[in-house]
Amino acid sequence: MGEINALDALLAADLNVEEQVFMKRLNAYFTVKAIDGETLTQLREAASHFEGRGAKRRKVIDENKLAAAVIAAACVSPDFRAKPLMEKHGAKTVDECVQKALFAGEIVKLQQTILELSGFDDEDDEKIEEVKN
Secondary structure (H helix, E strand, O other), X not given: OOOOOHHHXXXXXXXXXXXXXXXXXXXXXXXXXXXXXXXXXXXXXXXXEEEOOHHHOEEEEOHHHHHHHHHHHHEEEOOOOOHHHHHHOOOOOHHHHXXXXXXXXXXXXXXXXXXXXXXXXXXXXXXXXXXXX
């Protein structure tokens, strides 16, 4: 049939995938982009800490910190690093700015869109939960 060779598909693929997300409360569109696996791994590591000692020691991912970091990394517009936005919310980091500027539901909406653009389809809800945890 008309199937494309996987190698040819990868060579022709555009990694700059963006989508606009309407934020009702703000009556504005946010532009977000897909992130690659390496970026997601780095964000997960940065949002992780260890709890317990010895054999009971385990790695824990802070879901809120991860969600904010994903949005900070993938939000093209607005830029949460913008000095006026950081100052308005008294944020010291871009992740903190995301958490202070957006409501919880808005964070979830943006994070889900970013993860879907990044290859996690609706059928991959389990994988998205795994990434969040």
